[in-house]
Amino acid sequence: MEALVLEKKDVLSLRDIKLDEKLGPHDVRIDLHTVGVCGSDVHYYTHGAIGPFIVREPMVLGHEASGTVTELGSEVENLKVGDRVCMEPGIPDPNSRATRLGIYNLDPAVRFWATPPVHGVLRPSVVHPAAFTFKLPDNISYAEGAMVEPLAVGMHAANKAQIKPGDVAVVMGAGPIGMVTALAALAGGCSQIIMTDVQQPKLELAAKLGPIRPVNVAKENVLEVVNELTDNWGADLVFECSGNERAAAGVFAPLRPGGTVVFVGIPLEPVAYRVAEAQVKEARVENIFRYAHVYPRALALMGSGKIDVKPLITDTFAFKDSVEAFDYCVNMPPTSVKAQIKLA
Ligand code: ZN
Numbered sequence: 001m002e003a004l005v006l007e008k009k010d011v012l013s014l015r016d017i018k019l020d021e022k023l024g025p026h027d028v029r030i031d032l033h034t035v036g037v038c039g040s041d042v043h044y045y046t047h048g049a050i051g052p053f054i055v056r057e058p059m060v061l062g063h064e065a066s067g068t069v070t071e072l073g074s075e076v077e078n079l080k081v082g083d084r085v086c087m088e089p090g091i092p093d094p095n096s097r098a099t100r101l102g103i104y105n106l107d108p109a110v111r112f113w114a115t116p117p118v119h120g121v122l123r124p125s126v127v128h129p130a131a132f133t134f135k136l137p138d139n140i141s142y143a144e145g146a147m148v149e150p151l152a153v154g155m156h157a158a159n160k161a162q163i164k165p166g167d168v169a170v171v172m173g174a175g176p177i178g179m180v181t182a183l184a185a186l187a188g189g190c191s192q193i194i195m196t197d198v199q200q201p202k203l204e205l206a207a208k209l210g211p212i213r214p215v216n217v218a219k220e221n222v223l224e225v226v227n228e229l230t231d232n233w234g235a236d237l238v239f240e241c242s243g244n245e246r247a248a249a250g251v252f253a254p255l256r257p258g259g260t261v262v263f264v265g266i267p268l269e270p271v272a273y274r275v276a277e278a279q280v281k282e283a284r285v286e287n288i289f290r291y292a293h294v295y296p297r298a299l300a301l302m303g304s305g306k307i308d309v310k311p312l313i314t315d316t317f318a319f320k321d322s323v324e325a326f327d328y329c330v331n332m333p334p335t336s337v338k339a340q341i342k343l344a
Contacts, residue, residue, distance in 0.1 A: 001016065001017065001019060001123050001124050001125065002014060002015065002016055002017075002123065002124065003015070003016075003017045003019070003060040003119075003122055003123035003124075004060060004061050004062065004122035004123070004319075004322040004323070004326075004341075005017055005058045005059065005060055005061075006044055006045055006055060006058065006059050006060075006061050007058050008048060008055060008058075009045075009046070009047060009048030009049075009055065010045070010046065010048075012045060012061075012322075012323045012326055013323070014319075014320065014322055014323060017058070017060065017123075019060070019119060019123070021126070021127035022127070023071060023073050023127050024073055024127075024129075025073045025074045025075040025076075026073050026075050026076060026129055026130055026131065027073040027076070027127050027128060027129055027130060028069050028071065028072055028073060028076055028079055028085075028127070028128060028129075028130050028133055029069070029070050029071035029125060029126070029127050030067040030068065030069055030070065030085060030087065030125060030126055030127075030128055030133065031067050031068045031070050031124060031125050031343075031344065032065055032066075032067040032121050032122075032123065032124060032125060032126060032343045032344070033066050033067045033068060033084075033142040033145075033146075033342070033343055033344045034065070034066050034067075034142040034143050034145065034146040034340050034341070034342055034343070034344075035062040035063075035064060035065045035120075035121055035122050035146060035340065035341050035343065036062075036064030036065075036146045036147065036149065036150065036338055036339070036340045036341075037062075037064075037325060037326065037329050037338075037339045037340065037341065038063060038064055038114075038149075038150070038176075039175070039176070039177075040063075040114070040115075041061045041062060041063070041114055041120070041326070041329075042326065042329045042330060044059070044061065044114070044116075045061070045326055045330070046330055050115075051268075053115050053116050054116060055116050056116060056117070057116075057117060059114065059116055059117070059118075059119055059120070060114065060119040060120045060121070060122055060123055061114045061120045061122050061326075062113065062114055062120035062121045062122035062123075062341070063089035063112065063113035063114045063115075063120050063121065063149060064089075064146050064147070064149040064150060064340075065086065065087050065089070065113075065121045065126075065146055065149070066084070066085065066086040066087075066136065066142040066143075066145030066146040066148075067084075067085060067086075067087070067125075067126075067142070067343075067344075068082065068083070068084055068085070068344075069081055069082065069083040069085055069133070070125070072130075073130065076130040078130055079130055079133060079135065083135050084135065084136045084142065084145065085133050085134055085135055085136060085145070086133075086134055086136060086145040086146065086148045086149070086295070086299075087121075087126075087128050087132060087133050087134070088132040088133075088134070088149075088152075088295055089112055089113035089114070089120075089121075089149060090104075090105060090110045090111070090112040090113075090132075090290060091110065091111045091112075091128075091129060091132060092104035092105075092107035092109065092110045092111075093107055093109040093110075096108075096109055102292065102293070103292060104292050105156075105289055105290045105291055105292040106289060112290075122319075122322060122341060122343075123343075124343060134148070134295045134296065134299055135299075136299065137299060137300075137302065137303030139303060140299070140302050140303055142344075143310075143313055143316070143340055143342075144302060144309050144310060144313075146340055147180075147309040147312065147313065147338065148295060148298050148299060148302070150176050150177060150180050150338070151180045151183070151184065151298045151302075151307065151309060152290075152291040152294045152295060152298055153177055153180065153181070153264065153288070153290065153291055154177065154179075154180035154181035154182070154183060154184035154185070154264075155180075155184045155291060155294040155297060155298050156288050156290070156291035156292065156294055157181050157184065157185075157239055157241075157262045157264045157288050158181070158184040158185050158187070158188040159188075159294065160262050160286040160287075160288055161185070161188075161237050161239070161260055161262050161286065162260065163185060163188040163189045163190055163237065164189060164236070165189040165191075166189065166190075166191045167185075167189060167190045167191065167236040167237055168190065168191060168192045168193075168194070168226075168229065168230055168235050168236050168237070169182075169185050169190045169192070169193050169194070169235060169236065169237040169238070169239060170193075170194045170195075170196065170222065170226060170235045170237070170238045170239065170254050170255075171185065171193055171194070171195045171196070171239045171241055172195075172196050172238070172239065172240050172241055172242045172244075172247050172248075172251070172265075173196070173197060173240070173241035173242030173243070173244070173247065173265055174195055174196070174197035174199065174202040174203055174205075174206050174214070175197075175202070175241065175242070175337070176312060176337050176338050177241045177264060177265065178195065178197070178206075178239075178241035178242070179202075179205075179206060179209070179312050179337060180309070180312070181239050181241050181264055182195055182206065182209065182210070182212055182239075183209060183210070183307050183308075183309070184298075184301075184307070185237070185239065186209075186210045186211070186212075187301050187306045187307050190237070191211065192211050192212075192213065192229060193210070193211065193212040193213070194212075194213045194215055194222065194225055194226055194229065194235065194254075195212050195213070195214055195215065196215045196216075196217050196222050196242075196247075197214075197215075197216065197217070197242075198216060198217055198218045199334035200216055200334070201333075201334045201335040202334055202335075202337065203215070203216055205311060205312075205335075205337065208311065209308075209311060213225060213229065222254055223253055223254055226254040230256065233256050234254060234255050234256030234257070234259060234281075235254050235255055235256060235259060236256055236259050236260070237255075237259060237260050237261075237262070238251045238252075238254060238255050238259065238260075238261045238262070239261075239262050239264055240261065240262070240263050240264060240265055241264045241265045242265050243265030243266050243267050243268070244265070244267065245267045245268075245269050245270070245271050245272075248263065248265070248267050248271040248273065249271050249272050249273045249274075250273075251263075251273065252273065252274070252277040252278050252281060252283055253277070255281055255283055256281070257281045257282065258281065258282055258283075258284075259281065259283060259284070260283065260284040260285075260286060261278075261283055261284070261285050261286070262285075262286045262287070262288060263285070263286070263287045263288070264288055312337045312338050313337075313338050313340060314335065314336045314337045314338060314339070315328065315336050315338070315339035315340070316339070316340050316341075316342060317339065317340070317341050317342070318341070318342055319341055319342065319343045321341075322341055325339055325341055
């Protein structure tokens, strides 16, 4: 089938690739409709690796996906042919210790789309376990369905934060993950978000999503803004979504005593944060890696209108223009948040 193949670092091609996939009794076959371009896909393209995951053989990219069920395995009961669905891209070993503990996202044996050596889904069809395939509410488009994957990261971060109604949160970084984390935090009960970045157009977009006070840290001091909005008490929660080492080292400054920090963005270099600064505030520090058990709730929030991801979808490309789409994402203008590729 024709797929977007990362041949090696810096080389993408839209070409035929043989992918033999057998439909097991608990699987469904899905025709892909929309696939979002993720920062990780782009990073594999430009660097050929992310940490220990190195592209050694041609690999199909794409993991933020929605589509239509075309075939059912003999034991599948929760879905039917024609269902509009989105898919969790990470399949754990169901018998692993991590999976049995409920932390299946941390299963060392997890097979995650477009993470070497596992192929992604920028291709016409895929076979996937029904247990990791979720029906879209009728009022949710395929494009929104393909946003559930990044939104799931924000949902997981909101869960780890243990938000209480009325919490004030700082979200560092106005990229796609910062945006979906802000949306999840607001849906989870936050009264106010203070969002930081250096790209003014992204901050302006964020300000339209809800009670979000944008702070351009190139021009404004986030501590002053937090102090002003919290009577010098500090923010209840800080979500670090930039992955920037300097930003990540500063997470405790805007935090209130007894507050919680969640590290969401993945810094590629060590972060020099002061443990003493966390200690004097008795800060609770949480970390997340991908997500677990959040797709149904993300879809419920989207279906009920509590979360609207549509403003984040800024660019749409046709499948035949996939290589162009990736080159666009390598040098994405600050006005863009999420680019998607339509296969149907
Ligand atoms: Zn992603």
